[in-house]
Amino acid sequence: MRQLQAEIIKTLHVQPNIDPAIEFRKSVDFLKGYLTRNKASKALVLGLSGGQDSTLAGFMCQTAINELNLEQQEQMYEFIAVRLPYGIQLDEQDCLDAIQFIKPSRVITVNIQASVDASFASVPIRRGEKADFLKGNVKARERMKVQYDIAGATDGLVVGTDHAAEAVTGFFTKFGDGAADILPLYRLNKRQGKQILKELGCPEHLYTKTPTADLEDNKPQIPDETALGLRYDVIDDYLEGKEIDYESAERIEARYVVTKHKRLSPVTLFDPWQ
């Protein structure tokens, strides 16, 4: 195995094979344990897009909340699923299907379009060709902001959906979807998440759905794999320690290196890696 590959697998805690039921239980117990130990926290808050990752994390959250409420014999905890469309969401039906599958304690919908547009227009800077791409990051950060607003009002924790295939490529917005309080999917690659959704009886169209960040106005629903220039199957193989083609391995590792700052706290004088 390549040296950096072994290091990445160790750092991100990826297993080559999983038992989906065991990994689901691990994540649910992790959420329950953290809530139980942190007495001030009463809710889990998560943006639900209708995509694979938030459907899985949402089901884990709701399971944790249901079990805690049952064990403590009072309805003390809640899971708040937050729908955050920018205008009209093209895959809205998937989001509604995910809600039906998860059955969240509460659903809140916030259309982020007006705030994103106002915020983007208020910054006097020339963005040139990058404008649409940069606006995508503003959308991700607006979603983060709304979730923290709700968490603040409900004594909640913001749940993130970062997993190994996203972490290794740094494919998230820094302090946008990359910002959260707790990460139940951390350690899983994309196909392992899919395996767990299948085990849970999730509607097939949700776990076979093409992953998309869906952030750019001019490239609606652009598949992550097109944006990344890498297939998740290849990234997953790499994360499972398999040998992949040289070019893809180099590409993954180059992304890993340049996005290091996104996986750490802000750099200081005392960080040895700077």
Ligand SMILES: Nc1ncnc2c1ncn2[C@@H]1O[C@H](COP(=O)(O)OP(=O)(O)OC[C@H]2O[C@@H]([n+]3cccc(C(=O)O)c3)[C@H](O)[C@@H]2O)[C@@H](O)[C@H]1O
């Ligand atoms: N070496 C360094 N040390 C410390 N900080 C550094 C840095 N280089 C850049 N930075 C900072 O990082 C910023 C760039 O990072 P960032 O703002 O994240 O922007 P960037 O990484 O350029 O873009 C985010 C990428 O993630 C994708 N994404 C976003 C959200 C969701 C999903 C999804 O899958 O759903 C995917 C999105 O499509 C795009 O390709 C720079 O503007 C700078 O402030």
Ligand SMILES: Nc1ncnc2c1ncn2[C@@H]1O[C@H](COP(=O)(O)OP(=O)(O)OP(=O)(O)O)[C@@H](O)[C@H]1O
């Ligand atoms: N339209 C949206 N509404 C609510 N939350 C969103 C929306 N778009 C993104 N998010 C939040 O940002 C996270 C990151 O998006 P990402 O696309 O990586 O995950 P996903 O949509 O859940 O799954 P997939 O990768 O399969 O598309 C989501 O899991 C979700 O929490």
Ligand SMILES: [Mg+2]
């Ligand atoms: Mg998505």
